[in-house]
Amino acid sequence: MSQAPPRxxxxxxxxxxxxxxxxxxxxxxxxxxxxxxxxxxVPKCQNCGKLYYxxxxxxxHCLHMGADWAKLSGKGKVYSFIIARRRYHPAIPVPYxxxxxxxxxxxxMTSNVVDCPPEDVRVxxxxxxxxxxxxxxxSLPKFRPAK
Amino acid sequence: MDTRDLxxxxxxxxxxxxxxxxxxxxxxxxxxxxxxxxxxxxxxxxKKDDVDGLLLQPTMGGVHSYNVAAQLGLDxxxxxNLDVMGASSGCIAGYAAMAVAFGQANYVLCLxxxxxxxxxxxxxxGMRPRAGSEFAYGAMGAPMSYALAARRGxxxxxxxxxxxxxxxxxxxxxxxxxxxxxxxxxxxxxxDYYAEPWVxxxxxxxxxxxxxxxxxxxxxxxxxxARQLKHPPAYIAGMGQYHHTANVAQxxxxxxxxxxxxxxxDALRMAGITLKDISACxxxxxxxxxxxxTMQSYGFFKPGGGKDFFKDGRTAPGGEFPVxxxxxxxxxxxxxxxxxxxEAVMQIQGRSGERQLKDPRYILASGNGGILQTHSTIIxxx
Numbered sequence: 343m344s345q346a347p348p349r350x351x352x353x354x355x356x357x358x359x360x361x362x363x364x365x366x367x368x369x370x371x372x373x374x375x376x377x378x379x380x381x382x383x384v385p386k387c388q389n390c391g392k393l394y395y396x397x398x399x400x401x402x403h404c405l406h407m408g409a410d411w412a413k414l415s416g417k418g419k420v421y422s423f424i425i426a427r428r429r430y431h432p433a434i435p436v437p438y439x440x441x442x443x444x445x446x447x448x449x450x451m452t453s454n455v456v457d458c459p460p461e462d463v464r465v466x467x468x469x470x471x472x473x474x475x476x477x478x479x480x481s482l483p484k485f486r487p488a489k
Numbered sequence: 490m491d492t493r494d495l496x497x498x499x500x501x502x503x504x505x506x507x508x509x510x511x512x513x514x515x516x517x518x519x520x521x522x523x524x525x526x527x528x529x530x531x532x533x534x535x536k537k538d539d540v541d542g543l544l545l546q547p548t549m550g551g552v553h554s555y556n557v558a559a560q561l562g563l564d565x566x567x568x569x570n571l572d573v574m575g576a577s578s579g580c581i582a583g584y585a586a587m588a589v590a591f592g593q594a595n596y597v598l599c600l601x602x603x604x605x606x607x608x609x610x611x612x613x614x615g616m617r618p619r620a621g622s623e624f625a626y627g628a629m630g631a632p633m634s635y636a637l638a639a640r641r642g643x644x645x646x647x648x649x650x651x652x653x654x655x656x657x658x659x660x661x662x663x664x665x666x667x668x669x670x671x672x673x674x675x676x677x678x679x680x681d682y683y684a685e686p687w688v689x690x691x692x693x694x695x696x697x698x699x700x701x702x703x704x705x706x707x708x709x710x711x712x713x714x715a716r717q718l719k720h721p722p723a724y725i726a727g728m729g730q731y732h733h734t735a736n737v738a739q740x741x742x743x744x745x746x747x748x749x750x751x752x753x754x755d756a757l758r759m760a761g762i763t764l765k766d767i768s769a770c771x772x773x774x775x776x777x778x779x780x781x782x783t784m785q786s787y788g789f790f791k792p793g794g795g796k797d798f799f800k801d802g803r804t805a806p807g808g809e810f811p812v813x814x815x816x817x818x819x820x821x822x823x824x825x826x827x828x829x830x831x832e833a834v835m836q837i838q839g840r841s842g843e844r845q846l847k848d849p850r851y852i853l854a855s856g857n858g859g860i861l862q863t864h865s866t867i868i869x870x871x
Contacts, residue, residue: 476625
């Protein structure tokens, strides 16, 4: 359950709110450094060799702390999706598609399906990664119908 | 020692409501909490100094056990803030039952209070994935996450709005019999259902629970003590909990079986009964799909069987298998798992007024938290 923005902010906002950006901390920073170079990489445990996601300092399979960053093909399928028709954030225009993408390597990622009318998105649809350069620091991996 | 040794050895003996439910602006969750506690104590016919245990599902607003105890003037032998999100209700009742059975406390007061409607949602922060990127994708809030699970379920089970509309309408009919319910005066037809705005397609507003202000409390004690009190005891016949820890997107539990499967099996085993013995269910209905998937995971029907299970008013007033008889989280009020559990108590005690079921023997109440990640089950009997 993601945390909803507070309904009554403590003071008036200084201007139009900026588009929400990802959070880069000690454990997530490499992910965003790679995506800036338009590479999709996730941790691969140095002990058991399994991939894991979401980003974490510890392998959920063997509890080893230490991973390399394995490059993914960026190809996958839509596991599920929803269409946001009402505005959830002032800086994000509607409609848009939020989807869980099942990547070839078995990892699932929450993302957007883009370059496709929302009505045409289907469960099981083949997709490939495309990078949205949101800011100088952050490029978001999103997915479009596979060519 | 086995949970079966606890079968029928403890009971829920009272329910504390607040006079105002739903939209209660200009108050605090603490005030509502204290009112519900007072009412639960009086409803049992107890004096406040009888209460020596307190378990509550905390809120960010400062409704914590030590604050509540201080304002009620309670000295406690047993207390904790206990948060397993929507599953907290059943977990709290279970821990309370164990505590009274083993003499750690005599009467455990159990509480949830919220001003989510007027002040905003304060919980669930722990569910945020570490990547912290969900907001950047416009992925915000529980409705979207559950809608993602539900959209997958549509493909796997062939259900969807055609099934969910029955859940929404049947539940609303129960609310129309409950004067406390937010939607007491608002009937819902299938046409109304389809006319509701999208929240996150495939969910319309009528697929989503209310967001409410108010509080709900109940008291757990031993069976022997329970028999001396004002109302007939709602014996805790069975209890279970199970928690899938997988991250939402990775989770296989979007389409189940959810933790309801293991939680329910434990509760039935403790009670020594099967699903056939259950007279009615009070299911944690944060969304219509949650009802379909939870009951499917319990084993009431096979995957996809929800298509027929809820049809023709089967779970509505007068139907053969009543579900969510107060109007539930969809149409009564959203107090997490305290809404379904306290309604199960009222039904077992025969105090549900116009919506009272005829001689319910066993009622199953569920709690469900996170995105289908935590689960609790309580089976009550007369």
